[in-house]
Amino acid sequence: MLREDVTDAIRSAVFEELAAVGFARMSIEGIARRAGVGKTAVYRRWKSKLALVLDLVSAVAAQGLPVPSTGSLYGDVRALLEVASHALRHPLASRVIPDLLVEAARHPEISEAIKSALLDKEKGIAAAVVREAVARGELPEGTDPDRALDLIAGPLYWRLVVVRGDLPAGYLDDLATTAVAALTRDRTT
Amino acid sequence: MLREDVTDAIRSAVFEELAAVGFARMSIEGIARRAGVGKTAVYRRWKSKLALVLDLVSAVAAQGLPVPSTGSLYGDVRALLEVASHALRHPLASRVIPDLLVEAARHPEISEAIKSALLDKEKGIAAAVVREAVARGELPEGTDPDRALDLIAGPLYWRLVVVRGDLPAGYLDDLATTAVAALTRDRTT
DNA sequence: GTACGTCGCAACGCAACCGTTTCGTCGTGA
DNA sequence: TCACGACGAAACGGTTGCGTTGCGACGTAC
Numbered sequence: 043m044l045r046e047d048v049t050d051a052i053r054s055a056v057f058e059e060l061a062a063v064g065f066a067r068m069s070i071e072g073i074a075r076r077a078g079v080g081k082t083a084v085y086r087r088w089k090s091k092l093a094l095v096l097d098l099v100s101a102v103a104a105q106g107l108p109v110p111s112t113g114s115l116y117g118d119v120r121a122l123l124e125v126a127s128h129a130l131r132h133p134l135a136s137r138v139i140p141d142l143l144v145e146a147a148r149h150p151e152i153s154e155a156i157k158s159a160l161l162d163k164e165k166g167i168a169a170a171v172v173r174e175a176v177a178r179g180e181l182p183e184g185t186d187p188d189r190a191l192d193l194i195a196g197p198l199y200w201r202l203v204v205v206r207g208d209l210p211a212g213y214l215d216d217l218a219t220t221a222v223a224a225l226t227r228d229r230t231t
Numbered sequence: 232m233l234r235e236d237v238t239d240a241i242r243s244a245v246f247e248e249l250a251a252v253g254f255a256r257m258s259i260e261g262i263a264r265r266a267g268v269g270k271t272a273v274y275r276r277w278k279s280k281l282a283l284v285l286d287l288v289s290a291v292a293a294q295g296l297p298v299p300s301t302g303s304l305y306g307d308v309r310a311l312l313e314v315a316s317h318a319l320r321h322p323l324a325s326r327v328i329p330d331l332l333v334e335a336a337r338h339p340e341i342s343e344a345i346k347s348a349l350l351d352k353e354k355g356i357a358a359a360v361v362r363e364a365v366a367r368g369e370l371p372e373g374t375d376p377d378r379a380l381d382l383i384a385g386p387l388y389w390r391l392v393v394v395r396g397d398l399p400a401g402y403l404d405d406l407a408t409t410a411v412a413a414l415t416r417d418r419t420t
Numbered sequence: 421g422t423a424c425g426t427c428g429c430a431a432c433g434c435a436a437c438c439g440t441t442t443c444g445t446c447g448t449g450a
Numbered sequence: 451t452c453a454c455g456a457c458g459a460a461a462c463g464g465t466t467g468c469g470t471t472g473c474g475a476c477g478t479a480c
Binding site: 234263267268269270275 | 427
Binding site: 161201217 | 252255256334335337342350377378382385389392393396413416
């Protein structure tokens with residue numbers, strides 16, 4: 043019977059190592075060292091570096107993302123931004139997420155895992171938020187949820203991850219207001 | 232006298248290698264191999280992998296970014312999106328840029344280089360576009376150019392780089408219209 | 421035509437990591 | 451009490467890249 047505390051230590055080490063050096067530089071030896079564990083213990087559980095990371099991603103996926111339902115489009119969007127901004131400012135996650143997104147361009151398995159663990163769920167959430175807003179009459183029928191996600195998540199990701207700028211007080215409120223206005227506005231001209 | 236054709240071959244190889252395997256996995260041996268050149272030729276010119284990349288980035292920076300001046304805010308924004316979408320869909324640049332942006336989080340020198348070669352220039356362009364729009368009366372005084380850049384570049388970067396989705400016909404027009412509307416709208420409530 | 425510097429190539433010793441195997445220890449279940 | 455299996459540690463041979471060195475070939479400037 044594999045010891046669960048060892049398994050947990052390895053999982054944490056993978057996360058930390060991923061944040062520290064990135065997927066490309068991450069090594070099994072480094073993970074075992076960080077976890078205070080023999081390489082044997084790692085290889086007994088996973089067969090490769092890739093398998094370790096895929097396991098980590100699907101573990102994150104399993105815990106799911108909260109689906110906001112505040113009763114208003116603004117409230118839902120604001121809640122989405124709140125959650126996303128926390129993730130993108132988490133000291134470890136803020137390094138791991140962009141790193142894996144970039145690696146996904148080179149590894150189909152990572153791409154697939156990230157897609158089903160994160161992007162598809164976000165798309166689903168956006169779709170749900172849009173659907174409810176349409177039902178409430180806040181948005182016109184036929185509103186494109188993918189475009190909605192671009193407008194909601196894009197500016198935040200750009201600022202926090204790409205530019206790595208700060209988040210002034212009230213900025214999330216402003217982004218939410220802006221996104222709602224952009225979605226509400228008739229897409230004419 | 233160093234042979235210029237060799238220098239050029241190395242520079243190209245760095246760019247291609249960066250796109251193929253990323254900064255983390257890139258090796259001097261791989262670059263020399265790809266350039267069809269001895270390691271000696273590389274070390275005679277640059278002292279490390281980092282120096283090679285910094286040189287590449289500042290070479291890109293030197294050629295500068297076009298500053299749009301179409302006479303209207305929409306025209307300028309649309310032109311910005313056009314240029315950015317080309318860069319982010321270029322088969323090599325679309326891999327190199329996100330990779331270096333992520334590496335920048337780990338290497339202050341890369342961060343600094345990218346910042347002065349790309350981000351600061353983009354901010355400058357956004358500032359110029361906003362300034363002219365204010366002068367024309369299209370935007371209110373005190374419009375935040377950083378926020379403007381978030382709203383213009385964020386959705387596009389999210390779609391092309393993060394989600395790696397497609398770009399439907401008319402999408403850039405729509406993004407430009409949306410961004411202009413978001414900027415124009417009085418930022419109340 | 422001679423001298424110099426760059427060229428590609430190959431080899432150097434060193435370090436890190438690969439994935440595997442062996443070993444002695446320890447904890448648990450039968 | 452005993453057997454079994456997971457544990458950490460260490461070593462294995464092999465691969466890759468490091469940064470350096472020595473080599474003979476080539477080309478150009480003087």
